[in-house]
């Protein structure tokens with residue numbers, strides 16, 4: 001059964017998605033801000049540090065592309081929320097700017113629940129919102145490919161995947177959409193494959209060609225978000241090659257950094273979001289979705305009474321907070337006793353963590369089906385709204401809300417990943 005959600009709040013979350021897309025674009029463009037904000041975290045988090053180094057090492061090549069009018073930016077984002085029962089609001093868990101997955105399988109869930117609604121009199125199809133991921137995600141990738149020059153010069157999309165990729169059946173729908181809707185071919189490659197076979201023409205405008213001689217129009221990442229995706233220097237060399245190329249990258253290193261938890265926390269500080277979103281009403285609307293977020297940089301804890309109070313409160317009531325490192329992919333957060341012990345131990349290394357208000361979603365009773373087995377349990381759900389964004393230089397080509405995802409997990413589990421093994425795919429059911 002789909003999960004009941006209040007229609008007004010759901011539609012508001014759809015409505016703000018283009019603002020979140022624009023926010024990512026604005027934050028990513030301010031590299032001094034990214035470096036300044038992520039610098040202390042990077043001292044204790046070598047992965048973030050390495051991304052920052054790649055940003056610096058590719059600055060000249062990227063500036064040259066921009067000046068030549070060849071900068072093409074592609075965003076496929078997913079903003080994740082939980083309905084917070086005490087406030088009645090959807091509060092943002094995180095904003096994903098890299099490898100935002102499950103869009104396609106989620107559209108299949110919508111079909112499944114629509115089918116169920118056709119059979120079961122107590123489910124109304126009109127309460128299941130449209131979920132256009134299968135069209136929007138390939139269309140955004142194709143728009144970026146065309147801006148790079150696919151129509152004139154041909155080329156392929158490279159989907160950057162993990163070795164032994166397990167999420168291939170979500171990804172395959174994007175490949176199918178690219179072919180059926182745009183006659184665009186996809187080549188699946190790991191960062192290691194790219195390092196071994198792709199060539200960057202540095203003198204000739206940054207075109208990357210594959211062994212077949214085909215130019216790459218778009219690098220679409222479904223890997224590269226976690227340190228284990230870079231087992232050797234070769235993978236970092238591939239990342240740098242991609243970053244210097246004239247292909248559209250989803251994401252650029254700057255977009256990836258703009259999606260870190262540290263940036264999410266910093267944007268929530270008074271006045272920071274407002275530097276990037278100039279319209280007061282838009283900024284206020286985005287802030288409706290912000291949970292309490294605090295820096296754990298010892299400097300901030302020492303100088304900001306609000307931060308010190310939150311840390312003290314988290315030590316006495318750890319169940320009201322989540323402690324997050326700069327990681328993606330699920331299973332990395334600290335809760336309860338572990339959270340308390342880490343905060344109590346203190347120290348500079350906490351600069352690489354953020355403290356977050358624990359969102360308290362309403363519990364539902366659900367039937368979950370996994371591996372062909374059903375079980376009934378008390379569950380919590382998390383909503384994701386997809387956004388697509390394409391910009392060619394100063395020309396905004398596309399900025400849209402592009403569908404949704406609901407993941408449901410048993411209420412005893414802290415984490416929410418489907419691929420990580422904690423949750424199942426679900427659908428929203430809108431109540432007025």
Ligand code: ADP
Pocket residue numbers: 080082093094291322324327328329330331332333356357358359360382414415416417
């Ligand atoms: P990741 O990048 O690993 O996906 P998330 O920030 O999405 O990191 O956290 C993973 C999971 O932890 C979420 O899907 C959610 O189930 C839970 N979680 C994260 N933050 C909160 C929060 N503030 N309140 C309640 N649960 C949270």
Ligand code: MG
Pocket residue numbers: 080094329330
């Ligand atoms: Mg997440």
